[in-house]
Amino acid sequence: GENVEQHPSTLSVQEGDSAVIKCTYSDSASNYFPWYKQELGKRPQLIIDIRSNVGEKKDQRIAVTLNKTAKHFSLHITETQPEDSAVYFCAASRDYGQNFVFGPGTRLSVLP
Amino acid sequence: DVKVTQSSRYLVKRTGEKVFLECVQDMDHENMFWYRQDPGLGLRLIYFSYDVKMKEKGDIPEGYSVSREKKERFSLILESASTNQTSMYLCASSLLLGANHNEQFFGPGTRLTVL
Numbered sequence: 021g022e023n024v025e026q027h028p029s030t031l032s033v034q035e036g037d038s039a040v041i042k043c044t045y046s047d048s049a050s051n052y053f054p055w056y057k058q059e060l061g062k063r064p065q066l067i068i069d070i071r072s073n074v075g076e077k078k079d080q081r082i083a084v085t086l087n088k089t090a091k092h093f094s095l096h097i098t099e100t101q102p103e104d105s106a107v108y109f110c111a112a113s114r115d116y117g118q119n120f121v122f123g124p125g126t127r128l129s130v131l132p
Numbered sequence: 133d134v135k136v137t138q139s140s141r142y143l144v145k146r147t148g149e150k151v152f153l154e155c156v157q158d159m160d161h162e163n164m165f166w167y168r169q170d171p172g173l174g175l176r177l178i179y180f181s182y183d184v185k186m187k188e189k190g191d192i193p194e195g196y197s198v199s200r201e202k203k204e205r206f207s208l209i210l211e212s213a214s215t216n217q218t219s220m221y222l223c224a225s226s227l228l229l230g231a232n233h234n235e236q237f238f239g240p241g242t243r244l245t246v247l
Contacts, residue, residue, distance in 0.1 A: 063239060
């Protein structure tokens with residue numbers, strides 16, 4: 021079955037700096053890769069996703085890149101702000117999102 | 133507004149008790165999921181359902197069962213709770229496969245403690 025690894029497990033950045041979180045997956049048939057953000061005490065919410073026919077997708081300060089050959093994808097957050105502090109989960113799915121396998125999560129802290 | 137609700141935010145049970153966790157969604161979604169969330173392990177899928185009265189095992193189904201008698205409701209059952217089932221339980225729902233947007237919408241979670 022699919023296995024998703026995520027690094028780093030914790031990340032601290034200064035406000036205004038960029039943050040990058042990387043995920044690798046094992047199933048070459050995976051074709052949908054969402055990212056969820058979970059603020060402290062709240063439910064996970066989708067922030068961006070990418071399908072396998074696209075190499076990069078951007079939405080304001082966040083972007084996701086996908087390298088299908090290497091089987092990894094990354095989340096990039098630019099100009100980080102304190103409200104970006106949260107746990108971020110990547111996920112992979114082989115059927116365009118019917119069923120996900122989540123990574124273990126990255127706790128991002130943005131320091132003022 | 134998208135809504136997934138769970139019956140309890142906090143629950144304390146004793147070892148051996150039967151535990152019911154209820155999840156309701158009002159978005160007419162076909163898919164519903166139960167995850168448990170543990171530090172360092174992320175979200176692990178317990179069971180999911182694509183339709184009423186249908187269920188599929190996820191990655192960690194042992195010790196759990198589910199019921200989906202109505203489209204909007206998905207129940208997780210711990211037949212005999214054990215201390216290693218102490219965790220945060222999250223329910224989610226999404227549209228059926230083939231939809232352009234397959235976002236999973238999560239409930240607020242139930243923190244279950246088994247003593």
